[in-house]
Amino acid sequence: MPHSPADDQQAQLLLERVAQRGSDSQQAFGQLYDLLSGRVYGMCLRVLVDPDLARETSQEAWLEVWEKARNFQSHRGSAAAWTLRIAHHRAVDVVRHTTSLRNRQAAEAARTDAPPLTPPEIVASRQERQSVGTCLEALTPRQRQALVLAYYGGMTQRDIASQLELSLPAVKSRMRDGLIALKRCVEQ
Amino acid sequence: MNERDLEGWAAAVALNAVDDADRDRVEALYRDYPHFGGLVDRYAIAAAELAGLAEVAPPAQAREALLQRIAEQSLTTTSRPTTGAVQPRSADDFGAGTSHQDHHADRDPAPVIPFAAARKRRSGLRRVGAPFQLGMAAATIALLALGGVAVWRAEVQPTDGQSTQAADPKGSPSDDSAVESGRNPGSDSQVGSAESPSPGGATSRAEVDVAGGRISLQRGSDGKSAILVMREVPPPPAGRAYQMWLVDAQGARSAGVMGQSDVQPVTQAELSELPPGAHVLLTLEPTGGSQTPSADHLADLAV
Numbered sequence: 378m379p380h381s382p383a384d385d386q387q388a389q390l391l392l393e394r395v396a397q398r399g400s401d402s403q404q405a406f407g408q409l410y411d412l413l414s415g416r417v418y419g420m421c422l423r424v425l426v427d428p429d430l431a432r433e434t435s436q437e438a439w440l441e442v443w444e445k446a447r448n449f450q451s452h453r454g455s456a457a458a459w460t461l462r463i464a465h466h467r468a469v470d471v472v473r474h475t476t477s478l479r480n481r482q483a484a485e486a487a488r489t490d491a492p493p494l495t496p497p498e499i500v501a502s503r504q505e506r507q508s509v510g511t512c513l514e515a516l517t518p519r520q521r522q523a524l525v526l527a528y529y530g531g532m533t534q535r536d537i538a539s540q541l542e543l544s545l546p547a548v549k550s551r552m553r554d555g556l557i558a559l560k561r562c563v564e565q
Numbered sequence: 566m567n568e569r570d571l572e573g574w575a576a577a578v579a580l581n582a583v584d585d586a587d588r589d590r591v592e593a594l595y596r597d598y599p600h601f602g603g604l605v606d607r608y609a610i611a612a613a614e615l616a617g618l619a620e621v622a623p624p625a626q627a628r629e630a631l632l633q634r635i636a637e638q639s640l641t642t643t644s645r646p647t648t649g650a651v652q653p654r655s656a657d658d659f660g661a662g663t664s665h666q667d668h669h670a671d672r673d674p675a676p677v678i679p680f681a682a683a684r685k686r687r688s689g690l691r692r693v694g695a696p697f698q699l700g701m702a703a704a705t706i707a708l709l710a711l712g713g714v715a716v717w718r719a720e721v722q723p724t725d726g727q728s729t730q731a732a733d734p735k736g737s738p739s740d741d742s743a744v745e746s747g748r749n750p751g752s753d754s755q756v757g758s759a760e761s762p763s764p765g766g767a768t769s770r771a772e773v774d775v776a777g778g779r780i781s782l783q784r785g786s787d788g789k790s791a792i793l794v795m796r797e798v799p800p801p802p803a804g805r806a807y808q809m810w811l812v813d814a815q816g817a818r819s820a821g822v823m824g825q826s827d828v829q830p831v832t833q834a835e836l837s838e839l840p841p842g843a844h845v846l847l848t849l850e851p852t853g854g855s856q857t858p859s860a861d862h863l864a865d866l867a868v
Contacts, residue, residue, distance in 0.1 A: 419621035458613040527580040549573030560611035
């Protein structure tokens, strides 16, 4: 998500310029990329683990953003949310069809003790990110687990139900309540 | 289904946590609960917050490579009309979507489908957002299997309700001969040799690369008929189907659905009684087809 209302507004204006396919659309696209690429690539990296795959997937996502810019409707959400949704869909698509879940889980487990992200690659910490992190930590462990497995793990609700030995309604309930709580917390 | 359950599904869709087994259910939710899409949007906004926690600067060269691809894409076209009369439709032909149709078009982040491999190969794929109106007329279609060539015939009934003349029941000679002669249906030379007359004598053709294969639309000289040929286009993934649409000023109407078993190395559809200025749209839909075209546009060819 944009880190401030100004960022949000800027992303929307840039995306609208991209959609217009005017003489400055490519420039606007570059600026939109500068604004959101850290979140797009970082999310892809988190989901896919493999940096090469993350780079390729995020590039494909950005091409889709370029192609579908006209579909964006600001009343349905921010430009950043729209972009990230496209990217997450692609990342999940790739992870489910190019890598076995078992291998990914093994890779995740192997890096459990390592820093969550390589420091030199991390964009400078921002207060908003800390805020989201704080909000995520504020969720119940069950809610947090469901969200992390679904969003960062790319797991389906059935995968999660199987792994946690839960019913599907229970998984959906945790994801729903987790997202509601996360949104409320971030908006405070 | 109560509201709480509906929101649970919306959260699952927003997190991309649904799979093929859920596809029909999710499609039904979009169809039966008009506010479901809004719920998904709301949860997707919350889900996107999570991306901020993973923020990592991409490799520096990625930006330049991306912008170069964008620039190249802007300068080239994936279609190769053989005459100036037939031009594939560009995404720029469509205005920004506004309501349900575009809402539908923009919800493709819903069930993730196993189409990644094909997507990687469809370098020339055109993805266009089209705010089409609902279909105004019915269409019937018949399928004949002719030794590896699937031949479809669509009979489009006009909106005034008058029936139209059925297509010639004979298969197109062009691709029958192409298959029988053993030519590679995916090669450029095959494409060139496939320009034999369509019903009434073809005058022009448009082509587009899709998923590693090629789709061409060859127009008849009568201006009312055309042949659509899919060469080496892979079958749709499980739970999905290709659907053809005829699109004109009155909207989009289905012209047939192709399931996995229907798609052959060469698949052909004959279209007759086409309205003036019509486009032929091919989309990826749930098995059995949809009432309106989804966002997964594989090709959009002007007749």
